[in-house]
């Protein structure tokens with residue numbers, strides 16, 4: 388069973404998480420501004436989300452690695468704590484984040500990352516023309532060849 392380490396985006400975006408196998412760090416709370424995100428956080432805690440500080444050793448290791456990769460300027464103290472917490476779990480850890488610098492440091496340390504906001508598969512739209520008069524459908528054209536009314540574009544399907 389992987390241990391998920393949640394960054395603040397999880398609560399801001401409302402990602403569905405398995406609260407019993409998810410840990411976050413105390414400073415995440417400071418990054419939650421909206422009442423919705425705070426509510427999500429509180430609910431997750433009630434449902435078993437663990438909030439734990441990382442060890443000093445893990446924090447030092449993250450600062451060292453992010454200094455070497457020059458990601459340190461981009462990392463907030465919360466990011467560093469999230470990385471450090473994940474570092475404690477090593478191969479078991481999966482960080483839930485969309486932050487590029489966090490992803491970069493995680494990859495250096497061999498820590499898995501899962502995006503918070505999944506990239507949406509682009510909707511494939513197929514258009515067709517529908518006559519406003521007789522409602523017949525055609526693939527193209529502006530004037531209905533049957534009744535002479537104008538036709539409007541309409542979405543045919545979404546894949």
Ligand SMILES: [Zn+2]
Pocket residue numbers: 518519520521522523531532533534535536
């Ligand atoms: Zn028509």
